[in-house]
Amino acid sequence: MREKPSAAGKTFLIIVFSILYAPIFYLIFYSFNSGGTMSGFEGFTLDWYRELLGDTRLLIIVLNTLVIALLSALIATIIGTFGAIGIHSLKKNKGSILGLNNVLIVSPDVIIGASFLILFTIAGMRLGFYSVLLSHIAFSIPIVVLLVLPKLAEMNPSLIDAARDLGASSWDVFTKVIFPYITPGIFAGFFMALTYSLDDFAVTFFVTGNGFSTLSVEIYSMARQGISLNINALSTILFLFTILLVGIYYMLTQRSGLRIGGSFRR
């Protein structure tokens, strides 16, 4: 596996990446359009960026979105990882539990949103930050479980037995044997949970209230009037910021010898 990708391989990767980024560059391009919409580029302007500067409401919405995404992904990753370890250790009924696990992935968002809304109102919960956070944790857990499980399945069971024989406590088995092995799965789960949370509109819409809103809700509700280009500008800033963070994070981890995916090196 140490050989470099061939020329054909490189071309393939370049094509995949350019397709992945094409719509994003399209959005960025039109964020500089002095015309009002994403059709017909009329001239260069920075007005849409200027408009963002004074918009505290939008700033709050962006921060809300980020907090919800980070916290829900974090908590879902923790719960989901332990859940996956639990499922893995089951002797029977694995299929049924896994089926239950996947229910939220297969259910359309409106159903999840509506049923969570009913649950929260039955429980008498005030709708707002906490109801949204709980919902995002809830629909992110299954994807974490699904991404951690294959790493557990790859793990040699004798590894755990060996550790136990050597007198390791349960805690030691977790921290010294299982976690290091499944770290790539955990990271994958975290990033996909982040994706789920950032993209969700329908569930958030139903379970939010009292002045709490996220970027997706704001964007979808704009559709009828036409999405304003300052949303493009906002997405551009967020995108560049993300790329910057990825770059910084990568340089830091490179230096300290850590890996993002935490690959398990022998």
Added chain:
Amino acid sequence: MKKLMTGFIAIALVSALMLVIIDRLNAAQGYSGADTLTVYNWGDYIDMELIDRFEEETGITVIYETFDSNESMMTKVQQGGTTYDIAVPSEYMIEKMKEEDLLVELDHEKLPNLKYIDERFLDLAFDEGNKYSVPYFWGTVGILYNPEMLPGKTFTSWDDLWDPELKNEILLIDGAREVMGMGLNSLGYSLNDTDPEHLQEALEKLQTLTPNVKAIVGDENKLLMANNEAAVALAWSGDARDIMWENEALDYVVPEEGSNLWFDNMVIPKTSDNIEGAHQFINFMLDPEIAAINTEYVSYSTPNQAALDYLPEEMVEDERFYPSSELTERLEVYENLGQEMLGLYNELFLTFKMH
């Protein structure tokens, strides 16, 4: 393990920091104060500067929340757990919300500016005597087309859409009432018709339109028409107005057989805990000067007769968007046909789409 923990702790810290910032910002905006008013509206459907002005004049802090469809808005109001003081539903939804007892009766004493509304748009069937609602914007459903792509072609009637020359050129709206209504109107029936045979007839007529239909779309029809993606679209007048600013070649027409007349209206939902402030807000929005500023921003047709004086002439005199009473008399407002009928409309529309 160590790097997992470091990562997790870092994320928790960053989140905590952001929560503090959000809290500060909310406090600075007055959102956590006592005298607040929550407005529940479509996204970008008001000039935000007017909200600032209202806040200055009254000392009330406005929280602006948004929804993307009438139905989901109603579900939220119905389930409770929220405190919306103003909502802006379309007219057919008002009947439903009335039925479900979700609206607060308006106190007309507190709404002196109601007198500025054009009489044509008051006291309509969906809310007699305007007991619960005040019109916010209004419009029609019609044909939006691009004369440059169809030289020599004009539209006066729904039947013009069935022209074989328009093969694969028409964008329809993804709404059962709109499309079935078009079929019914073109046959000379009312778009509130409940006779299953007439509906079947309308479906059969619509199915002969299939070769001309390019796609059945939603709000993105604006983008598509602005991009010259299709030559003809079924469209709401408000959207048509928006697109025509983007693509000046386009023209809009309301067919002579009749069509739909729609309203978005301000109401006070039962969830309100600031009914006094809600009345102040409605009255503020009815002020002719304010309504005019809002109309210039939103660009839909305003029902505020007195506001027309503050608007540019070419806007007000445009018959396509401020039609004469002669035309509006031929237009029909959607009636609430009941769930069963709505189900039938939808199933027929689904059959049409499956083709």
Added chain:
Amino acid sequence: MDNKFLRNLYMVPYAVWIIVFVIAPILLVLYYSFLDIHGNFSLVNYERFFTSVYLKLTLSSFWYAFLITLISLLVAYPTAYLLTKTKHKHLWLLLIIVPSWINLLLKAYAFIGIFGAYGAANNFLEFIGIGSRQLLFTDFSFVFVAVYIFIPFMILPIFNALNSLNPTLIDAANDLGASRWTTFSKVIFPLTLNGVKTGCQVVFIPALSLFMLTRLIAGNRVITLGTAIEQHFLVTQDWGMGSTIAVFLILIMFLIIRLTGFRKRGA
């Protein structure tokens, strides 16, 4: 020594989640599926499901979900494989995920522009001499954009599986004179089967209930079960019928889990 209860304590949050956020909503959906539009208890929704319209919808949902999964796999496997060979593989992997953090509706609008009659895709076709054609509102663009959305979900598990392959195994195969294809089909692929399975599940299952793209990109020329549920919940407000379709979706999903059998381990 820790007793059994303590040893299983770590599973409590997950179990609570299953009860509160999975089983409770399922019961709720099941309950609604037995209500007709007047709120009376009846089986009418189940009768309606077995009419031609909904069965046709089920079939077409399956077909598109299958296509989307297959194409995602065909693109994702080589991508993941090539990524493991790059120098900064984890950086590149992260860059595969980043585009999925931009709002879906915005990206769909961008695709409308790109696939449009005068969009970049058609300019390119013109340039290479194929000539412009209708791309928007076709099966092609629908599957393309769906694959675009799901591809990171397919790449991640496969990448993780490939990345933990022991390189000595491949060296050994090469030393034994295995051709590249034999090495791949007999050594690499079987060892990454778990990752492939996971990838297929996380793509196929949500693809069954895909909805928004059916309107935005396919102009309602593709209709899936997801679209129908959406309509029933939001337009007709016939939650009963919407729930009934959801019940079938959940049943189908359980069936798929059973069939793909998670009990067999990859190697």
